[in-house]
Amino acid sequence: MPKLFKIVFILLALSDFSGLAFASNHYTEKQMDALAARVGSEFWITSVNGKLPVFLAAPAPNAANFRAADNDSFEITDLVGRAQKNPYYKVKFASGKVGYIKPDAFHEELNSTIATADPKADEKRKAEELAVEDKKRVDWIQAQPWSAAVKQEAIKRNATPGLTSSEVRRVLGAPKRVVKRRGVTSLREERWFYADGSILNFQNGLLTAVERPSGK
Secondary structure: OHHHHHHHHHHHHHHHHHHHHHHHOOOOHHHHHHHHOOOOOEEEEOOEOOEOOEEEOOOOOOOOEEEOOOOOEEEEEEEEOOOOOOOEEEEEEOOOOEEEEOHHHHHHHEOOOEEOOOOOHHHHHHHHHHHHHHHHHHHHHHOOOOOHHHHHHHHOOOOOOOOEHHHHHHHHOOOOEEEEEEOOOOOEEEEEEOOOOOEEEEEOOEEEEEEOOOOO
């Protein structure tokens, strides 16, 4: 009897383990609907202590895998394997690459290496604003009655002597510091200091000389 009881116990234990293994891959229709609700959503990759999420090249556990690139983004385009209740998210990266990831792996990385909002949104917005402002600056320079050489230097953010102080502001932007004084000949003199180390000298509102730091 003890031997028979031991055999029965082992069979029951194996049966329980088998049931758990099956349950781990079992989804209800309601759960599938919840997973499918993410299709069409966009997410962003962000490295956390050098860690990046892993994706599969095919919807299979033994498929080759790859790590997503930092700062890349992706859209969930499909929930494959639903009929077999073995779901994978199919994703398409901004780079064009296609990958797959199990929903449980996706949720483990969500709000960590996978973000629901672009972590560099502010940085990109500022870059876009600067690009718009610089285009306005270049368009204004091109509309001035200057020589081609002066315009080319202005576009490269180099002010040419002879420009007025207001023109220099349009070309270079506002200086970091301004020092004003009266010269011995009663000329109104100003020295404009810029963040890159350049110093611009003005007399009566006209640029007379540009002092650039060595190496520039």
